[in-house]
Amino acid sequence: MSKTVDDLRELGIYNVSGMLERFAEKGKDVACCFTPWAAREMRGNVTHVYSPSHKTNPEAHWMDRGRKAFYGNRKRSMPEAVAWATKQYGVSDWAPCPTDPQSVRIPKVVRERAMAAIKAAWSRRGDLT
Secondary structure (H helix, E strand, O other): OOHHHHHHHHOOOOOHHHHHHHHOOOOOOOEEEEEOOEOOOOEOOEEEEEOOOOOOOOOOOHHHOOOEEEEOOHHHHHHHHHHHHHHHHOOOOEEEOOOOOOOEEEEHHHHHHHHHHHHHHHHHHOOOO
16 A cells, blocks of 8 residues: 555555545546446446535446446446546546545546645645654
């Protein structure tokens, strides 16, 4: 684990949902999350535009659980999802999520808020040099 992930865990944040619940602007900030093929769930590679506070596609197929879905490999589906989310939600700057940097993109402002919270926790503990 990285130091950032360990610090987030100390703040009670373990995944992208925790990042968005704690640091996102409700109804505005979303994440783009890639999930590889899963035979057990009978679905292919997909990138979902996700928010814990609202459905990004209320008309979605039940397997997508209210999330906007872009099917295909990560190289194709992630840019499509990011472009759609940028247009739909006005998020212009994206960053890798510290909890899953290969598969998840979050708004840069959410990542910056998380880093500020980590820095504040360090200063309270006296770890900041």
